[in-house]
Amino acid sequence: MPKPHFRTEKFAFAEGHVIVCGVDEAGRGPWAGPVYAAAAILDPKRIPKGINDSKALTHERREELYPEIIAVADFGIGFASAAEIDEINILQATYLAMNRAVMALQAVPTLALIDGNRAPKLACKTQTLIGGDAISLSIAAASIIAKVTRDRLMTDLDQLFPHYGFAKHKGYGTADHAQALKTHGPCAEHRKSFAPIRALLA
Template identity: 50%
Template sequence: MGPDLTFERAMAARCNGGPVAGLDEVGRGPWAGPVVACAVALPDPLDDFGGLPQAVFEALDDSKKLTEARREALFDPLSQAVSHAFGEASVQEIDDLNILQASLLAMRRALEGLPGPVCGALVDGNRDPNLGMPTELIVKGDGRSIAIAAASILAKVRRDRMMQALGMAFPGYGWERNMGYGTKEHQAGLATLGVTEHHRKSFAPIKARLQIGLNI
């Protein structure tokens, strides 16, 4: 069973039928790059397909369960079908706040960026971002809620594209393939090239490399 509209409809009923947002973030684990969140407001949670084209609705799932090609193929039709906005927290903010608080900040920014108001929010995970509205926290929500699944796909593609661009600008770390995660290729790049401005200096492997004194 994939995601459905159960949570969206319950939240819509709770807040008198108004638009409901789904929020998710990507990029907590990588050693480099920002954390990116997305907020998605479905056109009509009470419609059979949430107001989405049926083919898009039926293709949605937790972004981690979809191939890169499938996520890319869904990005444009999904972007066109839903009201959405992205929010980011920079590497500096991750280092200043910690990765959890930076992730919650990115979610708040995404919600604030939506072009229209929503009356409630469905959030992936078990930490409340303090959105100032009725909020339901849903563990593994990207596999249970259509709005969160949509947000997870849009956020994942957005961040992957950012890391691919950074990989071209900073060759040698493999970011265009590993998206900033601590793969062997990334570790080899750190050992030979050092730490860049896009590395999370509060993360233990990067902090250890800085103590050696190798950075660019």
């Protein structure tokens, strides 16, 4: 499998972009919890070894890389709550989280590299990259930050809502999660606009 590289960022620098960030999200698909996004600006001289698409890494490897990345990168984290997802839909909530992540950066980027084929409107120019977390090191770093941050939150929510197994499945639609919903009904963190939850409430 090819590994993410820094060539896209270098092309952007050559075209006159001074500050380039990568943006990615975590948690679009789950039935519960917020959707998270992260933005990362890497220092080309201090890129931690082993950065990859968060989905290609084990939980343990992500947890190892997370402190290494945030020690050397300018990063921002944003999220949209389950209530916001229900209000504006998951795509718009993802864009909102991405906006919040970019706004949380210390530097103001001139270009944001976005994982996927659609980009939110940001205060800077955007460039989409399909499979970007497997191509761009900046996007891959953002994917790790977003995933680790969201996973930790879902583990914390497991303490507040112990019936659902959030620490185990992170809100995704597993058989155990479906059974817990049938037994206990949805909690405040469930996305009531998502079909399985909507069906329960009907």
